[in-house]
Amino acid sequence: MKVFHERWVLMFGLVALLCSSGYAQQCKVTVVVKDFDTGTVLTNALVGLSVDTNIKPGWGWGAGKPNDYSGYTDTTGVCVLTGEGNGGTATVYAKKEGYYVSSGYRVGITNVTGIVGMRKWQPWNPTLNVVLKKMGKPIPLYAKRLREMEIPLENEPVGFDLVAGDWMSPHGEGKNPDIVFQMDRKPERVEERVSPHRIVSVTLHDVTLTVHGSNDGDGFHLVPMVPIGNGPTSGLRMPREAPLDDYEPTITKRAYNSVAEPIHTDVRDDANYFFRLRTEKDEDGKIVSALYGKITGDFRFEPHVRKKLSFTYYINPTPNDRNLEFDPKKNLFKHLSLQEEVREP
Numbered sequence: 001m002k003v004f005h006e007r008w009v010l011m012f013g014l015v016a017l018l019c020s021s022g023y024a025q026q027c028k029v030t031v032v033v034k035d036f037d038t039g040t041v042l043t044n045a046l047v048g049l050s051v052d053t054n055i056k057p058g059w060g061w062g063a064g065k066p067n068d069y070s071g072y073t074d075t076t077g078v079c080v081l082t083g084e085g086n087g088g089t090a091t092v093y094a095k096k097e098g099y100y101v102s103s104g105y106r107v108g109i110t111n112v113t114g115i116v117g118m119r120k121w122q123p124w125n126p127t128l129n130v131v132l133k134k135m136g137k138p139i140p141l142y143a144k145r146l147r148e149m150e151i152p153l154e155n156e157p158v159g160f161d162l163v164a165g166d167w168m169s170p171h172g173e174g175k176n177p178d179i180v181f182q183m184d185r186k187p188e189r190v191e192e193r194v195s196p197h198r199i200v201s202v203t204l205h206d207v208t209l210t211v212h213g214s215n216d217g218d219g220f221h222l223v224p225m226v227p228i229g230n231g232p233t234s235g236l237r238m239p240r241e242a243p244l245d246d247y248e249p250t251i252t253k254r255a256y257n258s259v260a261e262p263i264h265t266d267v268r269d270d271a272n273y274f275f276r277l278r279t280e281k282d283e284d285g286k287i288v289s290a291l292y293g294k295i296t297g298d299f300r301f302e303p304h305v306r307k308k309l310s311f312t313y314y315i316n317p318t319p320n321d322r323n324l325e326f327d328p329k330k331n332l333f334k335h336l337s338l339q340e341e342v343r344e345p
Helices: 001-020
Strands: 024-037 046-051 067-072 079-086 089-095 102-108 112-113 121-122 127-132 140-148 157-160 179-185 189-195 199-204 204-211 221-223 250-256 274-280 285-302 308-316 326-331
Touching: 024 046, 024 089, 024 102, 046 079, 067 079, 089 127, 102 127, 221 250, 250 285
Parallel strands: 024 121, 024 127, 140 326
Antiparallel strands: 024 079, 046 067, 046 089, 089 102, 112 121, 140 308, 157 179, 179 204, 189 199, 204 250, 221 274, 274 285, 285 308
16 A cells, blocks of 8 residues: 555656646846947837747647737846746847837747746846847838749840839830849759659759849849848848949859759848949949849749749839838838738838
8 A cells, every 4th residue: 555655646746747847937038238330228128028838738739829028128228027938938029219120039948947836947047138220211112022923934034124013025014124034944854763662753953043134233242141030130131221332243043953852952041132233334434323222032933833933122213322221101112912012121
């Protein structure tokens, strides 16, 4: 009888320990908010903490609704937040009037300490430094999001007018071939891959996308950035102004596969671009006029989906004005579809 009692106590304790891990534990984070450009601390900035949760034992599997907490920075730019959750991670954002919101600051929680019911996530009270970009001079721009747009031609160049938002005639109503695209596709072929258990047919693709302007001096300036969802990000991701120099005339992207390997692609998750187009030069070769813009994300295409292209662009229609801080309420394109609308700066 004594042995049975001891076993019962041991089993009950083990079950209680396992179940307790499914319930909320305390976490604490200190957030310091500063101005991105000057490094000065920002007072009265709203700071939000979202603590992940798992579904409690007996409720099934997966994640539950995060627990959200908020507060404001003090005169030293500091906000200390305490919350509860059992998901093992927490995220932080900050915002302030006159600044763009910053989000995606992540705290990884690796362990817990303390007795059941009073446990604390570790690391306890880490410090996160959050920076906010100040709003400068947002202006109206032509901004458009293109998703799986069909390229009219393959293996031939075709121009796209960024201000008109359309292909050149006879494929659209464009008047200036700002960007010239050429999608070269090698003939697809099917080969067999032999494995120890079966033979599999593999369709091989090889597609190259070439992108360039129409004028001497046109070009693209690569801006690598952490992809959205992989780390901290600002509501204003790219610099406010396009650079004056260092533009490459051509972008080339290739995607292909082989019998033994999956698709290899030059399309980058971290790629963004400034561009200079409609460039005019004087007799000495000095640039006297150009339009500037930006592309957020890379030029995307799938080699097995014929003639489809996706990218998002912004262009300033004022010659030589390199300001690309977009006011989403003043898009110069009218009557865009929901798919084409651009809501971020």
